Amino acid sequence: MSEGGKTTRTGMWRRALSRLASSQDALEAAELQDDVFESGYEPIGSCAHREQVQLCGTLRTVTLRPRGGVPALEAELYDGSGSVTLVWLGRRRIAGIEPGRGLIAKGLIAFRDDERIMYNPRYELRPSDDPDQ
Numbered sequence: 001m002s003e004g005g006k007t008t009r010t011g012m013w014r015r016a017l018s019r020l021a022s023s024q025d026a027l028e029a030a031e032l033q034d035d036v037f038e039s040g041y042e043p044i045g046s047c048a049h050r051e052q053v054q055l056c057g058t059l060r061t062v063t064l065r066p067r068g069g070v071p072a073l074e075a076e077l078y079d080g081s082g083s084v085t086l087v088w089l090g091r092r093r094i095a096g097i098e099p100g101r102g103l104i105a106k107g108l109i110a111f112r113d114d115e116r117i118m119y120n121p122r123y124e125l126r127p128s129d130d131p132d133q
Contacts, residue, residue: 102126
């Protein structure tokens with residue numbers, strides 16, 4: 001392909017790969033939303049400020065982020081409709097809390113800088129697909 005206004009071969013490949021990646025993300029999000037709906041939990045995307053909720057999803061990230069000199073374990077829970085940051089104050093690590101793990105969280109949801117957050121939630125680990133865990 002030529003340059004002047006027409007698409008280059010490299011550009012075509014980039015767009016094709018981008019479509020494949022976004023399609024995979026969309027499929028995973030739809031699968032997670034179906035799981036939430038079937039299990040009767042609330043979609044994260046529809047939760048309101050200061051509402052007691054039970055959420056279910058997959059942990060995307062887990063990080064140690066001190067808050068005011070106190071250790072705090074943070075994890076992003078995603079269910080296809082949105083995400084919430086779970087924060088356990090005073091914890092450096094919790095067994096089983098790791099990226100890719102399914103989790104049910106219960107607690108009071110709040111908003112901080114337009115992002116959902118839940119402090120010290122009660123949680124239940126969902127069975128892992130990995131037989132080594």
